[in-house]
Amino acid sequence: MKQIELWPDFVALRLTGISLIKIKNILGMSMHAITNREKALQKMVKDLFPDLAEWWLPHHQWQDRRLTSQVEKEKQVFMSFLDTLLYQETLDCPTCGNVMKRLEASKHRPYFVCHRCKTSKNLLSNTELFRLDHVDLWHAYTNYLIKGESNLTIQDMLKISHICALNWRKRFIKQMTSMGLDELVFWINWQWGRRQGSIKGAEISKSRKNDQES
Template identity: 25%
Template sequence: MSDSPFANMHRMELWSTFAVYLLAGWSSVQIASRLEVTPKVYFSWGQAVREVVAEECPDLHQWWTTRHYRENLQPPEHIAAQQQAVVTWIETMLNAQHATCPRCGGTRTYRNKGVRPNFKCDPCVTCFSILSGTPLVGMIRPELWVDFVKEVMDGQSIPDLKRRSGLGMGGSTRWREQFLLLIEELGHPELLQWITWMRSRRNNEAVSFVRQGGYLDKATRSVYPQGTRKGRFVSQK
């Protein structure tokens, strides 16, 4: 090991685990906390892992590096499939024309006018939403959901989401939390990990940009009429 990037480094038993965490997109804080190492050790090991991967697995190094520095946001195929599954679920719910009544089990239901998937049961006159019991129930502006969740899955930061959606900072934060809950409920833990990695890199990218004298534009539009509460949830009866 004297001529390797890990020369003179200690705790060899943790190196492979560290490499797995690093390549999986864990943040420096997460890795340092899990392995109980100092920031100095983290950066030393990180540099060593990068050198080894670049030499032994150049294709992997190229793939990982371009995403780590957000030069290429194309996810692997299985992550892309999970992203599409989330979008398809939302579109299917919003465009549904038929539903089963949760009260009587009847199928003679009619969709109410509007973007929200609200229905009325003809036999028992029950009004209901097929979003009940999901993280999206009560959220306003359904026409923004698909574009917003795509930005979330690309790892955009809260200020990015605010600028692009026209929501307030609080609304963007709450929406992001609800969509992450939805992704979890749909059973896509790998997608959640991808989002965490991409978001950490986006935050790092933005901080570096500002430190170098860059300026991030503020949101120039809002989807809310003046005087309304931004990002609020509508009441459900």
């Protein structure tokens, strides 16, 4: 196999979920060479690391999307964070210590007012989610995000705009990163990469089939 020096880069990129199309462009290799390396990599993992292969290959091929225990734990941390933002009813006033109550007019937003000293506080103010719309969709969005769904799929499922889907992905991942949920962020990027890879792979297979039939 030619270009042996590119093997470490290929393996590293592939294990992080980068699609074959992107790896082809990054390494400047032909699609034929990339496909052969993919087959060799999968065989090597099966032969040398059978336990890893049993878990990794189904996830790598986007057939099994069950979370690891650590990712599940970090997901629950983020969901609890959202629960606090969306459902917390009272808050200690940072100015006078009085109990602040959630403002009814703010609907789903965590906006609190102290009736003693008139201090107001929005729990979203110091987060990456500040000023984002459709708060009632955030839990559902997070689940789709963690599953690795594409922006197009998410916007279709939640009936939001494409710009909204793009913005939310960036902002939610930034918030997770700020909370130290690194395994969760890596998982999201990996699964999203695998999703894109499966779509591109299907498109390539369909194109080849059409070429053979024509």
